[in-house]
Amino acid sequence: MTGHGHPHGPVRSEPRSPWLHGSWLRAIWVSFLFAFIAIGISAFIRYLLGFPLHGAEMQEVAATFGLTFWAIGFTVGIGCFDYWWGYIIGSPNWVQEDHSAHGAYSWRDYFKVNTDHKVIGIQYLVLTFIFFMIGGALAEGVRAELASPGTQYFSPGTYNGLFSAHATLMIFLFVIPSFAGIANFVVPLMLGAQDMAFPRLNALSFWLLLPGGLIFLASFAVGPFAAGWTNYAPLSVHAPIGDTFFTIGVQFAGASSIATAVNFLVTIVTMRAPGMSFWRMPLLVWANLATSSLVVLGTPFIAGSQFMVLYDRVMHTHFFDPATGGNVVLYQHIFWFYSHPAVYIMMLPGFGIISEIISIHSRKPIFGYRLIAFSTVAIGVLGFTVWAHHMFVSGMAPWLRIPMMATTMLIAVPTGIKIFSWVATLWDGVIHLTTAMLFALGFIFTFVIGGLSGIFLAVLPVDINVSDTYFVVAHIHYVLFGGSVFTIYAGLYHWFPKMTGRMYDERLGRLHFWLTFVAFNATFMPMHWLGLQGMPRRVADYDPRFATLNFIISIFAFVLGASTLVFLYNVIHSWARGPIAPANPWRALTLEWQVSSPPPIFNFDEPPQVVGGPYEYGVPGARHAIVTVHEPDPQFAGVATATAVAGSTLQREALLTAMKHILVVANQTVAGDALIDAVRERAGAEPLRVTVICPQNDPGGDWVTDDRQLAQATRERLDQTLARLREAGVEAAGEVVDRDPYTAVMDQVESSDPPAEIIISTLPQTRSGWLRRDLVERVRRDAKIPVEHVVVDVHQEPAAGA
Amino acid sequence: MSAIKVGIVAIIVGAIGTVAILVTPSWFPVAAAVQAHRQDDLYLALMIMSSFIMAVVTVFLVYSVWRWRARPDDLRDGPPIHGNTTLEIIWTVVPTIIVIAFAVAGGVVLVKNEQTTSQELVVKVTGEQFAWTFQYPNGVVTHELVLEKGRPTEFAITSLLHDVIHSFYVPQFRVKADAVPGIMNYTYATPTRVGKYVLICTELCGPGHSLMRAPVQVMEPADFTQWLATQKSDQSKGGA
Numbered sequence A: 001m002t003g004h005g006h007p008h009g010p011v012r013s014e015p016r017s018p019w020l021h022g023s024w025l026r027a028i029w030v031s032f033l034f035a036f037i038a039i040g041i042s043a044f045i046r047y048l049l050g051f052p053l054h055g056a057e058m059q060e061v062a063a064t065f066g067l068t069f070w071a072i073g074f075t076v077g078i079g080c081f082d083y084w085w086g087y088i089i090g091s092p093n094w095v096q097e098d099h100s101a102h103g104a105y106s107w108r109d110y111f112k113v114n115t116d117h118k119v120i121g122i123q124y125l126v127l128t129f130i131f132f133m134i135g136g137a138l139a140e141g142v143r144a145e146l147a148s149p150g151t152q153y154f155s156p157g158t159y160n161g162l163f164s165a166h167a168t169l170m171i172f173l174f175v176i177p178s179f180a181g182i183a184n185f186v187v188p189l190m191l192g193a194q195d196m197a198f199p200r201l202n203a204l205s206f207w208l209l210l211p212g213g214l215i216f217l218a219s220f221a222v223g224p225f226a227a228g229w230t231n232y233a234p235l236s237v238h239a240p241i242g243d244t245f246f247t248i249g250v251q252f253a254g255a256s257s258i259a260t261a262v263n264f265l266v267t268i269v270t271m272r273a274p275g276m277s278f279w280r281m282p283l284l285v286w287a288n289l290a291t292s293s294l295v296v297l298g299t300p301f302i303a304g305s306q307f308m309v310l311y312d313r314v315m316h317t318h319f320f321d322p323a324t325g326g327n328v329v330l331y332q333h334i335f336w337f338y339s340h341p342a343v344y345i346m347m348l349p350g351f352g353i354i355s356e357i358i359s360i361h362s363r364k365p366i367f368g369y370r371l372i373a374f375s376t377v378a379i380g381v382l383g384f385t386v387w388a389h390h391m392f393v394s395g396m397a398p399w400l401r402i403p404m405m406a407t408t409m410l411i412a413v414p415t416g417i418k419i420f421s422w423v424a425t426l427w428d429g430v431i432h433l434t435t436a437m438l439f440a441l442g443f444i445f446t447f448v449i450g451g452l453s454g455i456f457l458a459v460l461p462v463d464i465n466v467s468d469t470y471f472v473v474a475h476i477h478y479v480l481f482g483g484s485v486f487t488i489y490a491g492l493y494h495w496f497p498k499m500t501g502r503m504y505d506e507r508l509g510r511l512h513f514w515l516t517f518v519a520f521n522a523t524f525m526p527m528h529w530l531g532l533q534g535m536p537r538r539v540a541d542y543d544p545r546f547a548t549l550n551f552i553i554s555i556f557a558f559v560l561g562a563s564t565l566v567f568l569y570n571v572i573h574s575w576a577r578g579p580i581a582p583a584n585p586w587r588a589l590t591l592e593w594q595v596s597s598p599p600p601i602f603n604f605d606e607p608p609q610v611v612g613g614p615y616e617y618g619v620p621g622a623r624h625a626i627v628t629v630h631e632p633d634p635q636f637a638g639v640a641t642a643t644a645v646a647g648s649t650l651q652r653e654a655l656l657t658a659m660k661h662i663l664v665v666a667n668q669t670v671a672g673d674a675l676i677d678a679v680r681e682r683a684g685a686e687p688l689r690v691t692v693i694c695p696q697n698d699p700g701g702d703w704v705t706d707d708r709q710l711a712q713a714t715r716e717r718l719d720q721t722l723a724r725l726r727e728a729g730v731e732a733a734g735e736v737v738d739r740d741p742y743t744a745v746m747d748q749v750e751s752s753d754p755p756a757e758i759i760i761s762t763l764p765q766t767r768s769g770w771l772r773r774d775l776v777e778r779v780r781r782d783a784k785i786p787v788e789h790v791v792v793d794v795h796q797e798p799a800a801g802a
Numbered sequence B: 001m002s003a004i005k006v007g008i009v010a011i012i013v014g015a016i017g018t019v020a021i022l023v024t025p026s027w028f029p030v031a032a033a034v035q036a037h038r039q040d041d042l043y044l045a046l047m048i049m050s051s052f053i054m055a056v057v058t059v060f061l062v063y064s065v066w067r068w069r070a071r072p073d074d075l076r077d078g079p080p081i082h083g084n085t086t087l088e089i090i091w092t093v094v095p096t097i098i099v100i101a102f103a104v105a106g107g108v109v110l111v112k113n114e115q116t117t118s119q120e121l122v123v124k125v126t127g128e129q130f131a132w133t134f135q136y137p138n139g140v141v142t143h144e145l146v147l148e149k150g151r152p153t154e155f156a157i158t159s160l161l162h163d164v165i166h167s168f169y170v171p172q173f174r175v176k177a178d179a180v181p182g183i184m185n186y187t188y189a190t191p192t193r194v195g196k197y198v199l200i201c202t203e204l205c206g207p208g209h210s211l212m213r214a215p216v217q218v219m220e221p222a223d224f225t226q227w228l229a230t231q232k233s234d235q236s237k238g239g240a
């Protein structure tokens, strides 16, 4: 036990009403309040200036301010700013080291603002997967319309809205943020850090995403944005009000990515464990370093481009109006200056995931580690020099085309290096075809096709022919679905045991892979041919001679959609009922596998010492890092060793942290039957370790004792209890502490080995000094973990003597 | 099997792919311009290159999985090979050479495709939601694009000032250029085949985008001259 006695109790004495404290309820009313105030103020100003308060102009203004402040209000209401606000106003309840929103103790915590990178990672993955399914449903709508030529289900305007929203959700709310989700969970662990550098900013990044996505979807209520995810001016400037929703939604998704990227950069640069030099970082970390740099440098450009469209729409600024000196092509330059790097933002993290998986599941060091790391950085740097390859036919300065072709082609070189290195890693490996590995191998195949079609598109005369045809649609899906989405699936399967503590079902996983792989290729491969034959992209209607092929494509597109359900079933079922996952099912070396599954709340008790490279498979005796886990009590170490009979030291350490930690607080009642039964009952349900504390003093009360005899008696009762618990198969340790009970409990809660649950045992109401001082209530309020109160009537229990 | 043997198999597979690519009757709609033939040749060269790269990657991938697939209870590790400098240099340098070769070829074809001559026909193309207008040097304005076989043609493409972007694309010519408000954009085609084609808009321009098309016709020089003259007289009559 820590002996220091800093003043405890964030003393939050006011009752926590969900109307007033960070919650969904508050998020709803605050967001709409913000929106109405913003609309009200802008309407008032218009009134003062003599502008009409109705009509299209007013609607644009209302949408702009209403949506922006609605989204900001949402993040305020849900509680992202509570900590900072408490600091700003000097709230007496404000606590510097406030971990109250850290870690999840029940599924409900996933619906609240949380600062734990692991919780945030899962929040990201679940939310983005929901958007993936919505985006997928929109795509099925597109394919339904295209199953035969002519107009079937949707008017051309709605059709344009469908594919625009499809692409927007997939890019801004699925691929980009789900990589952020995986990285959030994995990267701090891989670095040996306890969390991200800025956990509260991390939470804010996540909560910005949801309003952004909802704004995109809300546009369907007013007529969806229909100028494509590229939102080219002047089409977007002239478009109806739905386009305003796009320009604003992008700002929130973009702000979310920028904040996350800054967080990753600082985390990766400053929070690596001792010994983790750059050349010992796992390749996923390298990938995130490069990606985050791209995001930080690039995303402001798309934000700028959408602000300019918004200003043109709402304030008539004429950035893109050639009649008044604006320039239409300017939009595309700004847009692609972000959106080309964005394609690498959507691919580099996937490359990182694949490097991890290929090496681990073929039990070989990654082939050419340094060259892969270099190629990642090279792609990141070159990525900023190729944007105009999306503009070869746009009417930009003609001389720019050949240099942009050259740089674009050069990017294929580092990309190729990665592919060849992965294939060489497989050579002579011990290849385990887990589902994660299947997706990784499938990815290599599909991504080579996507990369090669990219080279076709870079060769100017070929691009001039196939640009804006279905060939480009095929290319982007080979790189974004066959590329990014396959890597996301691979990563989800690979880290599923770590994230959930459960194993997924390999048979269902294999079924999912093969369904997806076959349906994917059958859907998108023929699109190359459609493009070569001259079918333009983004059309609701097409030449009847393409009818048969389009029909077949649509059928496979539905199969592809259905394959997602297999994944979904596997995840939900395994998460709830799957076999318990060991700490390190893949026998991997990187740090995230050296802690329990799921990892303990602060990941590592001590920064791990990194001693070697991350992929030293097959090197005798090689280790990447040494992980030390604090053992709460020496008594306890012996028991733990016995538990992990066959395990290595690492596994033993992991096991210790995996067991649920319960804190028992008792004094006179410590050997009571009711208490021991309560503990035993829990031990039946899951592996348990228990720390029992017997607080001796109560300075706040009216007595202070240094009665050695009394302490000795307590000690005896404690030992008796510990013995009985161990008999019952519970890992138990404990001590008599010289403090008041409240402080003693809070010391434990905030220690580096916090309990997941507390049991307070007291005498019945009338005879308990602790109850008179509301101990249970105070602990419940401040500890924020489940607290059970057990009443032991010592005089009725024969066993509890003394 | 050694890596060399697998490599030989890969090259054979790549060669078979090449044959398949070359015997495929049509990758594209009929080629109706000089530019189209050049594009098609470049495309075939790219396909052949891709066939070999695909073959190398896939054959090694499939072979490795087939050969070294392990049972789940196999706890061995592979040999600790960290890399091979020669190989790494090869797969950096060879692709660099390939892409530079294609970049040069692409550049040369582009320059050839866009050469201008003094006898070329200049047609001004204007896009608007959702129609195309063509204007000939003698002032004739039509909604059908009529061209002269064998005559290099420059398309000066734009869009109405208050309109949006469209894109001019004739698949049989393999050339495309956006019609941008406020900008004159150019593309070039020398038709080589008499026939009727369709001009399609390839830049999303609103609800009517998928139907924004215009007929294209290539005529023998004599027919073309006659057509142009008839149009001229019709239009001046209509205008008077």
Ligand code: HEM
Pocket: A230, A343, A344, A346, A347, A389, A390, A408, A409, A411, A412, A415, A450, A451, A452, A453, A454, A455, A457, A458, A463, A466, A467, A468, A472, A475, A476, A479, A480, A483, A484
């Ligand atoms: C070898 C690597 C690659 C090369 C050489 C390449 C080249 C190109 C080129 C030249 C275009 C423009 C086509 C046109 O609009 O005319 C294009 C479009 C596109 N590429 Fe790639 N690409 C590569 C990899 C990727 C990757 C890895 C991604 C994403 C993960 C990606 C995503 C896209 C997207 C989304 C578009 C279409 C954008 C749009 O117009 O909506 N590409 N690519």
Ligand SMILES: [Cu+2]
Pocket: A339, A340, A343, A386, A387, A389, A390
């Ligand atoms: Cu690009």
Ligand SMILES: [Cu+2]
Pocket: B165, B166, B167, B201, B202, B203, B204, B205, B206, B208, B209, B210, B212
């Ligand atoms: Cu169009």
